[in-house]
Amino acid sequence: MEALLHFKNIKKSFSGNVVLDGVDFTIQPGQIVALAGENGAGKSTLMNILFGMDVISETGGFEGEIIFEGKTVNIQSPQDAMALGIGMVHQEFMLLPGFTVARNIKLNRENLIANPISRIAGKGYQLLDNPKIVREAAGALSRLGMEINPEVTVDKLPVGHMQFVEIAREIDKSNLKLLVLDEPTAVLTESEAERFLACIRKVADDGIAVIFISHRLDEVMSLADSVVILRDGQLVSDKKVEDTDKHQIAEQMVGRKLESESMVNVNRSFKEDIILEIEHLRVDMPGERSKDISLSVRRGEILGIGGLAGHGKTSISNGIFGMYPAKGKVSYNGQPLHFEKTGEALDKGMAFVSEDRKGVGLLLNESIALNMVYTDMKVNRNFLKKLGPFSLFDEKSAEEAVKEMIEELDIRCTGPKQLVGRLSGGNQQKVCMARALITKPEILFVSEPTRGIDIGAKQILLNYLVKINKEQGITIVMTSSELNELRTVCDRIAIIGSGTVQGILPPDAPNVDFALLMSGEKGGDK
Amino acid sequence: MMSGEKTNRVGVFLKRQLVNNAVTILFFFICIAGIILANQPMSYIIGEISSRLFRNLILILALLVPVWAGMGMNFSIVLGAMAAQIGIIVSTNFSMSGIACLAVSFLVSIPLSLVFGNLTGRLFNQTKGQEMITGMILGFFAKGIYDLVFMFLCGPVIPVKNQALLLTNGIGLTTPINLDGATKSALNKIWMVSLDKAVYAVLILFLLFQAALFLRRFLLKKEEAKGKKPWGLLIALLALAVFHVACVSSETFLFALRFTDVPVATGILIAVVCVYITFLSKTKLGSDINAVGQSMPIAVSMGIPADKIRIVAIMISTLLAALGQLVFIQDIGNFTTYTAHENVGTFSIAALLVGGASIKKANIGHAILGALLFHTMFIISPLAGKNLFNNAQLGEYFRVFVCYAVIAVALALHAWKSVMAKKISEDPAEEEKHE
Amino acid sequence: MASVKNMIKTFGFPRLIIIAFLGLLIVMMFVLHIPVPLTFSQCLVRIGINMVLALAMVPGIMAGTGMNFALPLGIECGLLAGMISLQYNMKGVGGIFAAMLISVPFSVLAGWAYSQLVNRVKGSEMMVSTYIGFSMVALMCIGWLMLPFSNASIVWPIGDGLRTTITLEEWYDRALNNLFAINILGVDIPIGLILVIGLFCLVIWLFMKSHLGLMMKAAGANPNFAKANGVKVDSMRTVATILSTVLGGIGIIIYAQGFGFYQLYNAPLMMAFPAIAAVLIGGATPSRISIFNVVLGTVMFQSMLAIATPVANSLIPEGNLSEVVRTIVSNGIILYALSRMQGGKR
Incomplete structure (x- = not known):
């Protein structure tokens, strides 16, 4: 055949x-x-x-x-x-809420009736043949074995039915x-x-x-x-x-096989000194909702958070930093953290590198210098000088600190004054990282640090994370879709599925264990 | 238990209606209070309202199609009004008179308004999401160009045949431009009927129409038709009966109606526009306009040429606005050359919103109700102000304030609702129900 | 050729047209033997008295609420304060500053109330603010009729309410303009006015570089960035709206003293548009602005209008050609900015 x-x-x-x-x-x-x-x-x-x-x-x-x-x-x-x-049914619904099911199924393929006016004024004035539209739509739905009233508007339809309407639209196409x-x-x-x-x-x-x-x-x-x-x-x-x-x-x-020597943090031992305790956290981040996350982060470790897209792994850091509405209990150094207040986590000495570099991480039309010191300036009021009633931004002292970071992270740029929007993705990511580190955090949250950047920059960033963890003792919580990346740098890896923690594995656990946790085949709370 | 639930549901329904139609209901009471305060004979009020209804309705109807297309209130109908005025200037220049003058004016304004509409639509496609502010600024901009052409270029650059149109120094058009006796109200004068007869005629026609529908359904013996009660027929009967009783029982009411003459030809023209709009909503083009209005990305992904459809919607709107302004001017008999178009957009939009329309939803019913309420307020507020504070000026400022405030409130409510809707759609409650 | 194209791109097509037009006007001024020193004096005054109104656009654009079409709100507050200063016969430069001070509480209150609305209609700020401005003007029309002002020089001799136009001769007509004014080659240079304007520009410039200003800037440039850095975006928008309203109030007082009279009732209705047009001509966009944009824009736009008036009058004595030019230019540039705005998003 x-x-x-x-x-x-x-x-x-x-x-x-x-x-x-x-x-x-x-x-x-x-x-x-x-x-x-x-x-x-x-x-x-x-x-x-x-x-x-x-x-x-x-x-x-x-x-x-x-x-x-x-x-x-x-x-x-x-x-x-x-x-x-060739037809496609998308993940998000392509249905017009105010149109009936039948009209959605026949959208732009409506059955039409010619009339005297349409003969003069053109095809646009042909009347819709509503009975026929309803009949044919009902036919398509019944081919799927679905009992949906084709004359109901889509906004009154249960979400579960919408997918069927989309399929009906596709199979109604004769070809x-x-x-x-x-x-x-x-x-x-x-x-x-x-x-x-x-x-x-x-x-x-x-x-x-x-x-x-x-x-x-x-x-x-x-x-x-x-x-x-x-x-x-x-x-x-x-x-x-x-x-x-x-x-x-x-x-x-x-x-993918991973050489065991590339995993740098296997079997490090830690005291049970919990720096951050997350209990039953639930974050309403569209597309990345989490339902019930409980996790403990030990002082000095690198904790990885992995899982498939859409299951809520990125929502954890976003919830803690107040980017999306969240419920639950988080304690930091034994003190409750009021994460719903904007800036609370930052004020307490935590830092955050967002997964959305351009949307959240940077002011693209501003200089490297301002971007790098922004958080420290805002939160700790550094890099400011007094002038009468104004606390002015002190570019000079900022530039010194920025130059240091540029060198340390090997950021390719013309200088601290260059606009961040002109940098490559990898260098932008380094700026984000520098912004978090200039605040001298006790714990650093990094989301998708290597997304969309070249291999060289990737390696520099990962090495740097390991380095600051070892030398400065900064606890790191790293979220990534790339499992192997997590395995190279982390001490433990928590896998998030369906909005909950499916399990925590050491970096040298077998591939199949990770895979099964990710696809929700093992241990899921459901 | 059941009945308790039912009353609760009715309560919720009523509450929702009250919230959704707050502007209309508030206006209704303002109008009632105003009528009482103004203390004018009924014949005066009914006469004024009726003549303003016929004068303004097409301009308000012109706003409907862009609302369907999701472009909000079309502030740029000002350009349609300009097209009509240019039409009149041209036909007056050639010393035309009577119905012919109006017909030629309209013929001239058709291509103009279509071109204006097309250009406006293209601009709106450049500023998606900000059509209203663009339309408003475009109106101001167009006024500048219009003034430049008719204040300075007419005469020295553009030859003007009819010297009566020009200012004495030969530069620029005079203001106001008066229609001659035969042209003034030429359309209205074709056939005038007293209001009582007109209302009877309309109600009887409506009854016949409903009866015919009912009969057709009965004869076709459609399955689904049997379950339906003939509500339309009942309403038509009831309306006729109520009107008849009102006429018979109240001398003053009947007198007021008899005292008022309505222009039948204009009425028919309005009816034609209404029929056209209703017809359009049932066509492929209307369906596409609605689809684009609901979601441009989805419409595009289904192969509907959204940009083109949006341009067509604005062209229809601009053309209807030209027609509307023409009817308006023939009714008044003159227009101030440089300012007649200025408030067309604002007043029509305010009226439509008062009728219960929103930025996303508007129909013929909203237009008619809005025209009635808005113009009632317009007539009575100076009178009420005079009676209440002994200051007519106050009432005049009040009506201007109301006009702007209605638009501000409607826009703010809409913006607020859509921000809230976004928040709700991001709310996981929906998902939870599922699990 | 490429460099020319590049220049057009960076400078913007409409700005080039305006510069060309300005050049043409200056040439015409000489050709038509219009008294140059007088016209330049006019220019300086117009630039000075319009500057603060244009400055009022800065906070809104910084904080992301866009061009403040609701400027009439601030203007009405300024007018109210102005009326109070006249009622109590505050005179001279002191009177002007007193009026400015009085306007601040009104503006803060009105700006705060309005900001509560602005924060609830994100994405439609421009349209809503236009009509909020319009409705406030109409509401204050009623106010001017009803408020209990009693100074015989400002109310109508018969009937109720304040006069439509109130000449300031008795109080502080051109007091700032004439303060330290010097005359160089026949051109009157209003040093006092320039100093005050310079002070305002300096303060706003410093503000833009301050802790608060940078927070506001982030809230406007990227609300998510701001949030992730602990900046309360809505509070920044509130502060910006209040600041803009306050500047609107002060701006109209400076405008009125230089103009020689207060205009009440419908006069403020369209006053937001020239201010907006000016900053756009200066190179601002609905999302980015600098003091340089404000100054350059006001200088270009107001000089154009100041020179266009005598030129137009000597060409065509009847009709108000310069008014028509103003309408076309100011609305044209706003339309251009709106169409660009979308282009950037795509």
């Missing part, structure tokens, strides 16, 4: 950074292929290529071929993909041949998810191929026909579901 879609030797790099390296697999009509992999493994880049998204062409296109129904196709835009019969589902069950409850999976099975039984992206390994095992695993842009496994199991998938997802 001829394959419906063949990704043939796909290669893609973003400014020298290889994200897809010779990915090659096929999908048959009616087949459900699960696409698995850690964040950054290249799944979304592959889908962006399939849909001809602008990010791909803007960054120099890709190498390799996409062969659809035996022909090499050149997909330039999502519209091209749609025309070929649909391939459906891509990006973590479709993330917002569904367990029973809804089950119905949803049954519904996908139905779609596949109609001969439509499905690419199914999910982090839930149980779903993958029960639904998919075959599993394709990407890791660091390479295809590491393409197997029938019968020929594999959850453990194997999990291990292959994170499976």
Whole structure:
């Protein structure tokens, strides 16, 4: 049988950074292929290529071929993909809340009736054929086995039903041949998810191929026909579901071997001196919600926080620093910390390097000097000089401190006066780090310190973290999506899944243990 | 238990209605209080309100389509008003008169308003999210250009045939520009009917329309139709009955109605605009406009050309505004050349908001109710001020204040609501319900 | 060629047009034999009396509430203080400073109340503030009619309320302008006015560099950065709004003394727009501003208007051509800034 879609030797790099390296697999009509992999493994880049998204062409296109129904196709835009019969259901809903279910399903493909006015004034004046729209929408929904009233507006629909409406919209397109589902069950409850999976099975039984992206390994095992695993842009496994199991998938997802000598902090011993105690913390950070986090940080250690995106690992530091509303109890050096007050954690001598470098970490239109000393100036009122009623910013004393940091962290710049926005990502990250360190913190929270920066800068930053931890005794809590990075520098690694701590492992624990904690297969509180 | 729950639900419903329509309800009471304070004969008040309703309604209706498109209140209908004024200046220049003058004015204003609308739409696409402030500033800017053309270029640069239009020194147009006797109210004068007859006619037509709908449903024997009660028919009957009783029982009321003449042709024109807007809402174009209004990114991802749709929405609005200003000017019989367009945007928007519309939602009902309430306030507040404080000026300032305040409050409420909505959507309560 | 393009890019197309126009006006001034020293004197006065109103834009833009279209709010506070100073016959330079002092509590109160609204309508500040400004002007119209002022020189001889225009001859007409004024080559240089304006610019400049100013700047440039550094963004916006309102109040008093009269009722309605246009012409954007922008913008915009008036009058004696030019230029530059603003976001 001829394959419906063949990704043939796909290669893609973003400014020298290889994200897809010779990915090659096929999908048959009616087949459900699960696409698995850690964040950054290249799944979304592959889908962006399939849909001809602008990010791909803007960054120099890709190498390799996409062969659809035996022909090499050149997909330039999502519209091209749609025309070929490739549909996608996104993680976030693409539904108009004020329109009925039927109108959403038929959006921009409405059944129309010509009339005298439309003959003169143009197609825009054709009337909507509402009965027919409702009928056809109801037909699509019933093909999915769903009983949803097509005349209800979407804003009155339970969240769990919206996903079905999206699927109905796709299968209502008469030419649909391939459906891509990006973590479709993330917002569904367990029973809804089950119905949803049954519904996908139905779609596949109609001969439509499905690419199914999910982090839930149980779903993958029960639904998919075959599993394709990407890791660091390479295809590491393409197997029938019968020929594999959850453990194997999990291990292959994170499976990079790490030399034990590169883990610098194995088996350091600490006194049970708790510097920070987090109890039942819950942070309402959109997209990264945590529900019930309890963690103790020992003085002098480097604690890693890992886990998959969307499970709440980054919300912990954001909650403690008051960036998002949070509930729970946090004590610092035995004293309760009122983290809901803006600046409380900073005033107490903690420091924070945010994962969102450009959005939170920097004032892009200001100088390196101001950026670096800002926190210290604000919180500890350093680098100021009095002039009458004003406490003026003292550029001279700031520049001295800044020059020191520039040298120490090897920041490539023209000098303290250069605007931060002009620096490369790695150097910007170093500025953020310097800003936190100039305050001389007792404990430092670092989120995703190496995201989107080059390897050289990555190494400098990680080494520096280890160095300040050893030499200055600064306790470090480091959050990262890159497990191996955590394993190289941390003493312990807490894995966050579904908003809670799934478990804490030493850096030299086997790969498969990490993988299973991450995919929520072990110890989950649920 | 059940009934308790029910009254509670009714209570919640009433409370929500009260909160959502606070501006309208407040205005209703201001109007009632004003009418009592103004102490004017009913015939005067009804006459004034009726003539202002016919004069202003199309301008208010012109605002609806951009609201659907999510662009908020279209402050740039000022440009449509300018197009109409240019139309009148052109036709007056060629010494036209009567209905022909109005027709030519409208013909001239069509391409102008479409071009203005198109350019405005393009500008709005550059300033997404800030359409209202852009529209307002654009109105001021356009006024500058308009003044430059008609105050300084007409005469020396642009030849003017009709010397009566020019100032004595030959530079710039005179102000105000008067329509001649045959043109003034030419549209209104086609057919005048006293208000009582007009209301009877409208109510009877409405009843017939509802009856026809009911019959059609009955004859088609649609399944779903059977369950529905013929509310429309009942309302139509009730309205007719109430009106009839009011007319029969109150001499002064009937006298006031008989005393007031309404322009049927203008009324028909307004009806045509209403029908057009209703029709538009049921077409593909209307659907696209609504889709863009609800979410531009989603509309675009579904292949709807949002930018183009937005431009079309503004063009429709500007064209209707031109028509509206033309009706307005023919009703008055003259216009101050350089300022007649100035308050068109503000007053129409305030009226629409008073009728219960918001930045996101507006319909024909809001426009009519708003026009009634707003213009009632407009007529009576100087009179009430005079009676209350012996100072008519006070009432005049009051109505200007109310006009601005209504817009400020509506904008602030809307902005506040959307900030709150954002907060709620980020609230995890929704998710919790699920688990 | 490339350098020309670059220059246009950094300097902005509309600014070049305005410079060209200004140049043309200066040439015309000589061609039409308009008395140059008199015009320059006019320029200096106009620049001076408008400067503080333009300075009022600084705090809002710094703190991220954007251009303060609600400037009339501050102006009304200033006018109220001015009326009080006239009522009690405060005269001379002392009278001016007294009026400024009186205006501060009013402005602080009004600015605080208004800031509570501003903090609740993030993202729509400009539109809301425009209409808040408008409604305050209309409300104060009623106020001018009703408030119990009794000084015969400021109320209508018959009927209620304050006069529409109150000439300041009796009190402090041009007191600041004439303070230490010297005459060089026929040009009157209002040293007193320049000193006061310079002082205000200096204070605001220092403020921008201070601890509080830098906190405000962060709140405007990147609210999340501010929050992560313990800056209370809403408080900064409140302080900025109050500061802007206070400057609006002081600004109108300086404006009125240099102009020679107070204008009440509807006069303040559109006064925010020239101030906004001036800072935009000076190179500010709705999210970034410096004192240099304010000074350069006010100098360019006000000189243009000051020179345009006699030039226009000698070209076309009837009609108010300079007023039309003002409308087009000031609203044109605001439109340009608005369209740029979105462009930057994309």
